[in-house]
Amino acid sequence: MADITLTARAAKRINEIMGSEPPGSSLRISVNGGGCSGFSYAFDITRAREGGDIVIERDGATVLVDPVSLEYMGGATIDFVNDLIGQSFKIENPLATASCGCGTSFAI
Numbered sequence: 010m011a012d013i014t015l016t017a018r019a020a021k022r023i024n025e026i027m028g029s030e031p032p033g034s035s036l037r038i039s040v041n042g043g044g045c046s047g048f049s050y051a052f053d054i055t056r057a058r059e060g061g062d063i064v065i066e067r068d069g070a071t072v073l074v075d076p077v078s079l080e081y082m083g084g085a086t087i088d089f090v091n092d093l094i095g096q097s098f099k100i101e102n103p104l105a106t107a108s109c110g111c112g113t114s115f116a117i
Contacts, residue, residue, distance in 0.1 A: 013074060014086040015067040019098060022089040023070035030054055035071040038087065038100075040078040048081060050100055 015023075023036050037053045055073065058064075063079050065072040065087075074082060085102040 012084070013063070013065050013072075013079070013082055015065050015070065015072055016086060016088045017068060019087045019089040020067040020070035022096075022098070023072065024068065026054070027070070031056060035073050037073045037075075038078065038082075038098075039075055040081040052098060 026036070027034050033056050034054050035056070035058070037051075037055045039051045039053070040048050041051050043049055058073060059075060061076040063074045063076065065074065072087065081104060082100070082102060083104060085100050085104070088099045088101065090097060090099045
């Protein structure tokens with residue numbers, strides 16, 4: 010299974026968000042069924058780690074991905090963009106065959 014990459018911009022934004030959260034908090038990214046294109050990404054802040062979680066760390070930022078979600082995200086890059094539409098985390102997923110304009114929904 011290919012690794013997930015966290016960009017420096019994403020790590021910086023995660024650290025900014027976690028600055029106001031309880032110590033030990035991490036960003037959990039998961040894949041759920043549904044959304045415009047069949048699957049959607051969910052972003053949650055958690056202090057709980059599950060036994061099979063994949064831990065991605067960069068520059069002090071921590072992202073957790075469960076093993077089932079990893080199957081749909083292998084080789085993905087997690088970035089943070091700030092453009093005319095607004096600020097958001099963006100996941101560039103090589104496994105996705107289609108995505109929706111909302112940026113959080115995709116198909117495989």
